[in-house]
Amino acid sequence: MSGSAAVVAMTNVRRVYTSVDGDRFVAIEDLSLEVGEGEIVAIVGKTGCGKSTTFNLLLGLEAPTYGSIKVLGKDPYGDFDYFRSKFGVVFQTDRLLPWRTALQNATLGLEVLGYLESQQKEIARYWLEKLELGGFEEAYPHELSGGMRQRVAIARAFSMSPEILFADEAFGHLDQSTAKRLREVFLNLVAETKKTCLLITHNIHEAIEVGSRLIVLGKPSRVLYDVRTPVGVSRAQAADLEDRILTIIEANEVVQV
Amino acid sequence: MASGVTDTKVATSTEQGDALSRVLTVVVGKKEPIISLLVVLAIWQTLSFFLPKYFFPSITTIVASFAEVVTTPELIGDTVITISRIFLGLLLAFITGALVGILMGFSRLVEKYVLPVLHFIMGIPALSWVVFAIIWFSHVEMRIAFILLAGCLPNYALIIHDGIKGIPKEYYDMLRAMRPSRGQLFQKLILPGVLPSVLTSWKVNLGLATRVVIVAELVGATQGIGKKLLLAQELFRMSQAIAWTLILVVFLLLTQAILLLLEHRLLRWRPAKEGGMG
Ligand SMILES: Nc1ncnc2c1ncn2[C@@H]1O[C@H](COP(=O)(O)OP(=O)(O)OP(=O)(O)O)[C@@H](O)[C@H]1O
Ligand SMILES: [Mg+2]
Numbered sequence: 001m002s003g004s005a006a007v008v009a010m011t012n013v014r015r016v017y018t019s020v021d022g023d024r025f026v027a028i029e030d031l032s033l034e035v036g037e038g039e040i041v042a043i044v045g046k047t048g049c050g051k052s053t054t055f056n057l058l059l060g061l062e063a064p065t066y067g068s069i070k071v072l073g074k075d076p077y078g079d080f081d082y083f084r085s086k087f088g089v090v091f092q093t094d095r096l097l098p099w100r101t102a103l104q105n106a107t108l109g110l111e112v113l114g115y116l117e118s119q120q121k122e123i124a125r126y127w128l129e130k131l132e133l134g135g136f137e138e139a140y141p142h143e144l145s146g147g148m149r150q151r152v153a154i155a156r157a158f159s160m161s162p163e164i165l166f167a168d169e170a171f172g173h174l175d176q177s178t179a180k181r182l183r184e185v186f187l188n189l190v191a192e193t194k195k196t197c198l199l200i201t202h203n204i205h206e207a208i209e210v211g212s213r214l215i216v217l218g219k220p221s222r223v224l225y226d227v228r229t230p231v232g233v234s235r236a237q238a239a240d241l242e243d244r245i246l247t248i249i250e251a252n253e254v255v256q257v
Numbered sequence: 258m259a260s261g262v263t264d265t266k267v268a269t270s271t272e273q274g275d276a277l278s279r280v281l282t283v284v285v286g287k288k289e290p291i292i293s294l295l296v297v298l299a300i301w302q303t304l305s306f307f308l309p310k311y312f313f314p315s316i317t318t319i320v321a322s323f324a325e326v327v328t329t330p331e332l333i334g335d336t337v338i339t340i341s342r343i344f345l346g347l348l349l350a351f352i353t354g355a356l357v358g359i360l361m362g363f364s365r366l367v368e369k370y371v372l373p374v375l376h377f378i379m380g381i382p383a384l385s386w387v388v389f390a391i392i393w394f395s396h397v398e399m400r401i402a403f404i405l406l407a408g409c410l411p412n413y414a415l416i417i418h419d420g421i422k423g424i425p426k427e428y429y430d431m432l433r434a435m436r437p438s439r440g441q442l443f444q445k446l447i448l449p450g451v452l453p454s455v456l457t458s459w460k461v462n463l464g465l466a467t468r469v470v471i472v473a474e475l476v477g478a479t480q481g482i483g484k485k486l487l488l489a490q491e492l493f494r495m496s497q498a499i500a501w502t503l504i505l506v507v508f509l510l511l512t513q514a515i516l517l518l519l520e521h522r523l524l525r526w527r528p529a530k531e532g533g534m535g
Contacts, residue, residue: 089431
């Protein structure tokens, strides 16, 4: 996590939205954080605290109002094209293109990269297979269940072998057991491919179990609490931490570690 | 008890209807429109018994006229001319309209200035354009092209603009996170995203264009179905007028069928709105 090795580095980032009437809304107040290579970071925070906005900034889809953002040492907004195929994103909703089959959705990133069609299909098939979607390659999104669609979205994210994975409440709207299974599948793939991964979740329990590190964001976004969450913490420890995090979120004040 | 009786009656009549409808289905696809058509024809034939022939010629006279029209060498010439006018005019309106629609879809500024103008133009009746065209242009083809452009361009532009606006921002973000080129963004998202709107716009405008072209041909054209209709009127030949009209109807139905077929093929990814074969 030393400065040069940081995969993600945000320094005093501020994001203010100005409405048409000129009203200003601070979505991100003063956010500084660093993520090192191979880290799996779970991010929690109140709804509307600017988590998705943080992702949008990291993905270079919008620019910060103030502050600097470096991803892989470059500015994701300014050096936009450098990041071709660097990001694998699983959004809260699957965002599958409805006019494409599961296979065609999974090849999307590879098409952007200009792979040969035969290669695209081979790679996408491999990932669909891995996500237990063999036999559903030709199905259109509306013919698949919510869980299956989200798995196609995961296949799409992994198939172009990105350097960083982003998951924004990716399993939030699924039923508990499906969410649990998909989360495991996703994390196994992350571990297997040794990618750096940022994961937003509303489920604090999940956040503790999932990552190697947990960040609590305040509202508007700033880091309230940043803690390592090693694997194999006892149930009691996890329960303690969960309570503590709930209190922090409620208090909305920065905790010095 | 009473309802039981009617039930059996209904049952037998549908059984009888089934045989007929099966035959009709094989020929045309669906029975209901055919039945409606037969009823209209029957009413017409009845009227032709009581009213003067030059108002309501009998079906046989119409069929004869139709056969005559269809077998004359003029048919090809006039029909081809009218249809080419429709298609060329529509193509022109589509290309410019799509361009305007796309520009509005991607530039707030263009949208702000152009959208109200288009809505205003949409309020102008097609017939007014015919009058303007006669005043402004002396060349017939110019007039027709202008009328089609004025009548259909706003339609194309508005529908395509709507289509572009309808593509969810979420899809843009999802794709942009992959860093596609402009061409790829257009090809993979915008084009398939507006395709349903494009098809809709053609369906709307084909009908409009056909009506408008005929009116335009009534004034000043030396050839075309509109001209032939005018001639029939001057000679008081009702059966001829009907025959030429039928050709137009057939053309319109055919193109609509082709569009539906296209829609079926191109938009097969859409969830079916109705279950079963209906
Ligand atoms: N484009 C925008 N224009 C104006 N306001 C915005 C915009 N995008 C986000 N916001 C506002 O910024 C705040 C943070 O939004 P964001 O989506 O980042 O929250 P979030 O933490 O992801 O919430 P949730 O947990 O509910 O997904 C919200 O109050 C939202 O209304
Ligand atoms: Mg969010």
